Amino acid sequence: MTFCLYPTAICVAGYSSDKNEILELLLPLKLFTDDNQGLCAERDFKVVHGGFSDGSIHCLKHIPGTRYIIVAIDYVTSFCCHELSSSNCCFLLRCVVTNDGFNSNLQVWDLGGEDCDVIKRTGVLQLKSASSDKGVKIAPGLTGDPCVLHGSQISDIQLTELTSGKPLYSLGKDIPDLLSSLQFVSGSVFLACACNGDLYVGDTRNPSGLQNNPAGGREGVHWCMGVKTDLSSSDPSSCSVARLSSACQVVVSDLRDLRAPLFQAQLHVQRKTTSDDFMKVTWAPALDNCLAVSGFDGMVRIYDTASWRPELMEFQPLFIHRGHMMSDDQFDTSSAVVTTHVWHPSRPRTVLSAAVDGSVHVWDWVDKATASC
Structure with a gap:
């Protein structure tokens, strides 16, 4: 199951091969009561919006401006969260993007509002990927028009505008390494972690400027990454990168020198x-x-x-x-x-x-x- 979280609610979705539910749940009120309060009747999640997906939902990401955190439950695979921004257009405040884990298509969902309790799929972006049978990793854009960075391997990383499906950036380099993680660290700079542990730094303003930082790890070990960013800072090097291996090893570095832990x-x-x-x-x-x-x-x-x-x-x-x-x-x-x-x-x-x-x-x-x- 997949879900997204914001300060008071989460969106959850199933990962089974058959028809799956996608639900918006309010977090338990007990979570927000005073620590000294003894009794609180509301200790469970509460369904507020719901819908159905014809297929599985393996990866689910929100569009910046929503207050949701996205998660997967049955096979939960991702979480993220952002604060509400009044500068965003109304139709974006309840929008999430998903992928089923088996092809490169992206589904766009409207989570509904006060006048409707139904979650609806509003569009599909049919994208080509060299390894589409593995699904794609998704990273929402942080600034400007609504867009998502996506790819299944390093060579097919692309930034796509959601409203038109127009590609805004593509890498154009033949690097077949499979992606395990993808995340923006600023409005244009992003980090990509390959399954072999290599880290790539890219900039959507410069398609030819991809930097490779080999991990030098053991063969046969799978890696993923987690990034801590300071979005208030204009310097992307302020972020910390933690890589986790299938051998239960964590390596922490930053953008000043990703090769040296x-x-x-x-x-x-x-x-x-x-x-x-x-x-x-x-x-x-x-x-x-x-x-x-x-x-x-x-x-x-x-x-x-x-x-x-x-x-x-x-x-x-x-x-x-x-x-x-x-x-x-x-x-x-x-x-x-x-x-x-x-x-x-x-x-x-x-x-x-x-x-x-x-x-x-x-x-x-x-x-x-x-x-x-």
Whole structure:
């Protein structure tokens, strides 16, 4: 299942091969009550808008200006969040873009409003991709007209205007490496992470200016990335990049020198799945040095990178969320796998996560080392 989150709601969608629901759910009111309030009747998600998709929804991204965070649940694969901007056109405030994971087509959805409770597909962008059977990665544009950066491998990365389907940027280089992650770090500069761990820095103003930063990692290891950006800064080099490998290794660097790690860590994780599709690493948007890792088993692990070093060492997490393991009907912890997670944009220690059984959790975590008795 896929979902998107904004400060008070999420959008969820199914990933099965048959017809799937796409729903907008209000977050539990309990999440926003005073910490000292004892009783709160509203502890569950509430459906406010809904619709159906004829196929699976593997990747779901919102158009900038909405207050949604996008997630996948049945097989949750992505989360993102942005604040509402009054400068955006009305028809964009409720718009998300999806991909089914099997071709390069992009679906555009209207999530509805106060006068309509139906989520409708309003358009399809039929795009060509050299590896369309793998689906595509999507990164929404941050400025200007509504557009999305997308691709399944480095060579077919393209920026497309949503309203017209017109290509605004294409790479034009023969680099067949498969994409695992794609994200803007400023209005025009983007980062692309290949499955082999190589990082590419591109600029939509300069199609020939792609920079390659080889990872130098082991063969057969799958990598993904998480980027922490400061959108208020005009300098893209202020962002931090964390790469997560299928060998449970995290390497952190920044745009000043992506080849040299600032610090790295070996995670003590026993993998419960052979799939690399669910690997996810994300930075806390409102906390310094904290990141979350999931996709190896039924847990979400929180780490503090402040103590990490340039030398590869093993570090223990600050906190582990095990709730999805306990929610499995048969209590078979070997079958529980977290498929995605996302940080709440304004509550520093609140995280949402989903698992293969379709469960969605919203939870707070506490650093026991600094918590008062």
